[in-house]
Amino acid sequence: MRRKDFLPFLGMALIAAMPARVSAQQITDEAQRLYQDHNRSVVQIQVIDLATGKKTSIGSGFQFSPQGHIATNFHVVSEAVHAPSRFRVDYVRHDGAAGEVVLLDIDVVHDLAILQSQDSPQGYLPLGESHLLKGTRLFAMGNPFDLGMSIMEGIYNGLMEDSLYKKILFSGSLNPGMSGGPAINREGQVIGINVSTAGNEVSFLVPVEHLKELYDHVLTQPPLKRREWKTYINQQLTQNQEGYMGKLLASVWDTLKVGEANVPGEILKVFKCWGKSEDKEEELYNYAYINCSTNDNIFLSPGLSTGQIFYQYYWMTSKGLNPIRFYHLYEQHFQYPHPYENARDKEDVTNFQCDNDFVRVDRRDMKVLWCARSYKKYPELYDINLSMALVDQKDRGLLVELVALGVGRKNAVDFARKFMKEITWRSSLLK
């Protein structure tokens, strides 16, 4: 389906990946004090390619226990998780001292990893609480663009309630290379872990509670062997999608009107819908367009992310066109599938397998295309595409596209079923 140069998404980029504008920060004396007190605890994390001995990616991290545990983002060290035989992870302290670290545990859903350094730390940061009053001053530390350890002042703006994975909204600028660094309060307690930015001082932190949970896991569970990482990630992803898909399927869905159809709207608070319609004199048809999506996605590797759900509606009415001609235009809007930017490499996913048929949806006929592809490393997860077109009206039509990334088979089918059954027609169309 053509999206008609209309992109309502809030583009979020991982800060290890996307350069953002560096804006000048006013450094207060407080920042100066915090930096002096805590720069010993913050480190740079480097992923070293064993073949060249050079770093392939960098991020930040911080020590948070006297035993030398270092926290960072999963996306900073993902290459070393997926191909431990090709990469190793090093840390570099503020004074230039470096050492190798061992990967202890990961949480792909919340983008966290815990590493263990062999040397005893010169200092460590205590873990705090992420429930603060909006407007609280926070200080993010890290090494942006490999330019040297820095501290940035910003404002805590609460947890994003309308999100599958509640992140802290941090009004300050995070830049590439700061991923995995700590965001601390005045007392030097860690409130969150730098993770991503949408640019223009809109940045996100992982709440520190997820790090505490992961740390508990490290302390209570035996360490994982290298080859078990894949199964472990698979287990985390499967559990996570069971969780939110379960919620999705159990809830009562809000509907909205598009043309003469009632369709699923913001079915959970985590979905945001945007709309647009047009009725131009020179066009041969009118249209109304709505798209809805979640903003969260889970980073798995530089070419693979998952977890997003997206759906859109395109209602078209002919301005007195011959049906053959109208259907030709209608068909053109049906022919372009959602661009699957989350995985474009054959190492990660299989080809889509599709089937199609005419399906009776609330007493009207729709042509339904139903496609799925699986993840090669996590075979229980699928990306699905459900594309539907109303085909029994001469002069109007509804196109629907539903995309869910990284869901289990049963959940995918149940979701598609519920979605199709939620589509109903207004009485004017049923005459």
Place this chain on the structure above:
Amino acid sequence: MAQLVIEIIHPLRFIKEYRTFDAPVVCVGRGYANDLILSDPHVSAQHLLVSAKEDGWLVKDISGENGMYVRKSAKVMDEVHAFSGDEIIVGRTRLRLLSPAHPVASTKLLASPHGFLKRISYPVNVWSILILAFMVFTFHVHLRSSENLSFLKLASGALGFLFAALVWASVWAFVGRMIKHSAQFVAQLSLSVLFLALLLPLATLSEYIGYFVNSMMTETGSAVLFCGALFTVFLIGNLTVATHVSLRNRVVVCATITSVIIAIMTLLYYTFKDEFNPNPVYYATLKPPFMKIFSSQSVDQFLTGTGKIFDSAHIRRTPKADGDSKSQE
């Protein structure tokens, strides 16, 4: 009978030559004193004597070396009474004895366009075909345009098709000029234009067939079948107008050309088809509801019946992936 015609069929059979003789006795052999000199090394210097009789000829073998065969009896003979049309074999050369009065087969007429192919070049038909095709082309362009085009723009779209027909007709007119010394351009043009004017509706028909049975395979299959058959028929027409090839050969040649084109296109398709596509490739044809054939399924029937997409979305693990997991151990 005074006169004798000898048809010489050389060992390789391809070359025939005729010699006429007035003398009552004709000597045949490899020697240069003979009336008919044969260059076949298996023929003797003086091999045969052919003397005229009342109702034929008496053929005598005078060599005593390789002998003489008579075609109809396949026996070595010293002497034979031959009639007009009989074949004598000496060495590896065949000789057919003919009297000047020997009947000949009726004349094979040159294949020339008749019936439909003749009528197609009548001015009134040519103009009708051109107008009909122009209407088909403009309508085709009109149905597929995403804005309201002026008549001039529609017509210029149709001109593209007419130009293609013009090029095709010119090629065949050239072939006709070379082979038959007659270009027949008007007939070729009518044929080509008519071909394109029929091709577009047939291609559309296959889209409808595919849509109603819900299968991209059927759409492609019927399009190949229809267009292939139409192309073969019209190619036969082009050949008939442009060449003297017999009907049987025309059919064989045209069917072969069509099959080869289809085979090459299939081969190219599979050669250049992407092994991996990050986006779904689905059958998105939509047609107006005026001809609904099959009844629709319910949502549950559909989702149960299409479970196989999840099974086939798994592919066998490649050896490379296995190698990866080993190296991680």
